[in-house]
Amino acid sequence: MALLWRNVSYPRALAVSLALVLAVVLLYGGLTSTTAFGAYNSAWDGASDLRDLADDQDSEAILAQNTTAYADHDPNETVSVVLSPDESYGQTDARRVESFIREGGTLVVAEDFGKESNALLADVGAQARFDGRLLRDEHNYDTAPTLPLADNLTNHPYTEGVDQLTLNRGTPIEPGNATVLATTTNYSYVDANLNGQLDESETMRQYPVATVEQLGAGEVVAVGDPSLFINAMLEREGNRQFARNLLAAHDTRLVDVSHLETLPPLVRAQFALQDSSLLQAGVGLSLVVLVAYLTNVTSLAGAIRRRLTPGSVDSPLDADALGDPFAAADRSSVERWIHERHPDWDPERVGRVTDSVINETAEGGTDD
Incomplete structure (x- = not known):
């Protein structure tokens, strides 16, 4: 060595x-990704821990890059999580999601101030809506009034073992006919003008922040804060257990990133490779060709070095002419040797192999 x-x-x-x-x-x-709520973002604002949590539930989390993925799994055994989508789902995508729910699937939508989630809820026929204004609580909070605690919980499988939920700049939910799962305390209020204080036009009362409602054979869960599921907030009391309850109730777990983020390049390439047998064959063939080429070049370079090294049984050169056995080989001799054995090679390829042999010989490379 x-x-x-x-x-x-x-x-x-x-x-x-x-x-x-x-x-x-x-x-x-x-x-990796730097997108907020991104499934491959391991920073404080990413959702990589949520993806890992889904993986820990005895089955792998499935990233849905397209809403066609909803039809690939049994709705009765599947939950899909949508975190603050950036783009509208549109009629076609919304119909696929609605069909998934009405056939028995569970959709979890978490939002704070975006508009696309309310549009999705309306398109699938759900009653709940996100208020879209900032929720504060000056008395019952985690580290700041913008991190209010919701400790009024309804007895439900999704809230089992959960004492409270901790929000981070969340928003209330207008439940409509939905069942309320969690509300804030009587000291919370909506900071409509974002001045950081309770004004005369703002009222302290309990606000719903999580709901569930039946829709056909399935259900829709609305959570008034996507940050509840990010890496930093899953460490807060109650949040991880709540997320675990939502995931553990189903055998298949989709993380819907179809309208949220662009996946990291290598992850996107991995999924493309998995989905295309033709691409798999092409990559495999390319690797075989590459290995064969490198093996051929390496063998040729070794043969040339042996041919040109004084003292070798294969060497036609005089040792006194080359002097030091590790000195640089004569370029014209190397090119001539290569051309005699590979007359079909173009000058550029001969030149590349010649440079490699001369450099390695000059640096003392051997085959021993």
């Missing part, structure tokens, strides 16, 4: 080290 490292030049070692660092950086960037 020590002899191996002695034969490696410092410039080459530095180049290899930089290449490894770059590869790690590109790999990390290709597998």
